[in-house]
Amino acid sequence: MTEGRILVGRFFHESHSFSPQITSRDRFEIRRGKDLLAHARQSGTTLGGIVNRAEELGYEAIPTVSAVAPPGGLVDHDFYVKMRDTLIAQARQERYEAIALELHGAMATAELSDAEGDLLTRLREAVGPHVPIGVGLDLHAHVTPAMLRSVDICIACKENPHSDVVLCGERVVECVADVLDGKLEPVLTVAKVPMILPGAAETTAGPLAELHARARACASAHPEIRDISLFNVYPHADDTDMGQAAVVLTNGPSKRAQAVATDLAQLFWTWRNQFRDDLLTIDGALDLIARDRDRRPYLLADMGDRVLAGAPGDSTLIIERALAHGDCPRGAIPVTDPVSAEAAAKAGIGAHVTLDIGGRMTPGFVPLRVSGVVADLSNGRFVIKGPFGAGEGSSLGDTAVLLVDERLSIMLTSKPGFTHDPAAFTSQGIDVAAQDFVVVKSGYHFKLNFAGIGTPLSVATPGIGSYTRGLLHRRNARFWPEHEICEPQIRSVVYGISAKRRRP
Ligand SMILES: [Zn+2]
Structure with a gap:
């Protein structure tokens, strides 16, 4: 010894x-x-x-x-x-x-x-x-x-x-x-x-x-x-x-x-x-979900707004496109928005509310007006099932679930949180298996933690969570493909x- x-x-x-x-x-x-x-x-x-x-x-x-x-x-x-x-x-x-x-x-x-x-x-x-x-x-x-x-x-x-x-x-x-x-x-x-x-x-x-x-x-x-x-x-x-x-x-x-x-x-x-990646557009992904329901729930990786890559997680674009989609898929979508989470909590479970959600943090994003019923309220705490991060305590901050159009469960969180794990959703009263799609703010790790639960689908979305050439003004870093670099030594x-x- x-x-x-x-x-x-x-x-x-x-x-x-x-x-x-x-x-x-x-x-x-x-x-x-x-x-x-x-x-x-x-x-x-x-x-x-x-x-x-x-x-x-x-x-x-x-x-x-x-x-x-x-x-x-x-x-x-x-x-x-x-x-x-x-x-x-x-x-x-x-x-x-x-x-x-x-x-x-x-x-x-x-x-x-x-x-x-x-x-x-x-x-x-x-x-x-x-x-x-x-x-x-x-x-x-x-x-x-x-x-x-x-x-x-x-x-x-x-x-x-x-x-x-x-x-x-x-x-x-x-x-x-x-x-x-x-x-x-x-x-x-x-x-x-x-x-x-x-x-x-x-x-x-x-x-x-x-x-x-x-x-x-x-x-x-x-x-x-x-x-x-x-x-x-x-x-x-x-x-x-x-x-x-x-x-x-x-x-x-x-x-x-x-x-x-x-x-x-x-x-x-x-x-x-x-x-290089060849990702689906949001509408392309929603079309696939409507067409091939046998593989549901689809796990939509919101690549541009990935909290697991440092983005705020406040995008509402998938919600906007899903509401406009003719085939009405059922989905669960997290959105970081402490203001709306608090407003929903004040209204209480069962209340009908109209809120301007998300789009408050990422430059260029705008809030989306939605109406729905407050379905759940919590302090947002949960334990990651894993395997990635298994057993770790995690927090979404005070969280409200808003049911919009009787099909979209919008999880309004006060903090950008880990949503690469099903426990982030089940802890908020959302039945993952009953959804057509679940949006995760993760590009890769959700594939470990949702293994056997659904079908991963990575979606090209705007935001600061994925690399877009010329999007961010870098003062110090120089690298390909952001900059023209000749054969490096x-x-x-x-x-x-x-x-x-x-x-x-
Ligand atoms: Zn990493």
């Missing part, structure tokens, strides 16, 4: 640089101490993988803080500083041999475009060079030099949708344990290419499936390679040096790792024109805290 302690925690947010909404304290679920550990142990999260695997390996997990919010606008800077300083103060006080954290990797505040880089730089300064630090990141992280300089282990989940987040946490802890045991001298080699993926962003098919297969084959052929993480960089940030990245973790310096990282980054570039950069430096 190993005796040792690993400091654990989580600070997780994907921050949209162009959302008008600041992500404030009230959007975060925060846990500390024994509550953090108990919750993590039964959750389908990277932190869950970290805690459970650490304990299986015989380590005591020392909790710091866990703060997680649905994607959204920039994190309130003062709140970020408070959480950061809490975590670092505990890192100074507690006794432990290593640190393992779950971070997103694309968190930003109004003052920091690379929040994780800031957090990890300060954490490294606080704990010194001898303490191994491992981080488990989201696949959509924007890995930066400040992050890679500060950590020993940097591993992302590999799948989109993220089916392997628990495994990611387990890997982080296993590598950290090997560093403590003297079995691993971690070196990180990164190669980046200045591009994003405008489409074909799932790892189960297409060019990404091939890229990941090559990475896996490479890792299994060469024992010095402990991990290869290929990042789908989050496209709605505005940072310098943004781009698709390959990060190779090796035991000791490795020339092969440099070749592997640059080859994989080069493939992203070579195959860049294959990263792809080079690898090596990061490693040497064994000599590590020894106290």
Whole structure:
């Protein structure tokens, strides 16, 4: 039995640089101490993988803080500083041999475009060079030099949708344990290419499936390679040096790792024109739903207004088109609108109301006037069924369900929330199986959590949740296809805290 302690925690947010909404304290679920550990142990999260695997390996997990919010606008800077300083103060006080954290990797505040880089730089300064630090990141992280300089282990989940987040946490802890045991001298080699993926962003098919297969084959052929993480960089940030990245973790310096990282980054570039989606229009999707009812409920991914990509979730376009559609499909649609949710609550269950809903947050969106009956009121809290985020508490804020035209259940939520899970709907009294379609503000993860419940259908919709060339005015970032980029020079950069430096 190993005796040792690993400091654990989580600070997780994907921050949209162009959302008008600041992500404030009230959007975060925060846990500390024994509550953090108990919750993590039964959750389908990277932190869950970290805690459970650490304990299986015989380590005591020392909790710091866990703060997680649905994607959204920039994190309130003062709140970020408070959480950061809490975590670092505990890192100074507690006794432990290593640190393992779950971070997103694309968190930003109004003052920091690379929040994780800031957090990890300060954490490294606080704990010194001898303490191994491992981080488990989201696949959509924007890995930066400040992050890679500060950590020993940097591993992302590999799948989109993220089916392997628990495994990611387990890997982080296993590598950290090997560093403590003297079995691993971690070196990180990164190669980046200045591009994003405008489409074909799932790892189960297409060019990404091939890229990941090559990475896996490479890792299994060469024992010095402990991990290869290929990042789908989050496209709605505005940072310098943004781009698709390959990060190779090796035991000791490795020339092969440099070749592997640059080859994989080069493939992203070579195959860049294959990263395209061919999505249905809203009317095309509604026609299909009316035509082929055997496959209902359809799960309509509102790609432009995805809360899971940082959009506010206040679009009413699908509602407008569904009301105009001749074949009258039945549907459930979430809309972020605290004003209408409050008005419906004041009117009470059973009241007939006319409200101007949605369209209050995303630039260019306008409210839609609807009349209906208030069918349900709640505080919007629910527990994610999973597997993605399983067991996590979540909140839509005070929520009202408005039944419009006796067929559309419009879920008016006070906050942009996670709707990639059926529990978001069933907790509001909506019978998912009885619908012709359910709108989810998620592009990928809903396919895991609604598996076996309906038929996924991704719809091309406007909004700031999907990439549209020229839509957002970027001041810092330069990447294809937003900018004309000639054949980029792809080079690898090596990061490693040497064994000599590590020894106290
Ligand atoms: Zn992600």
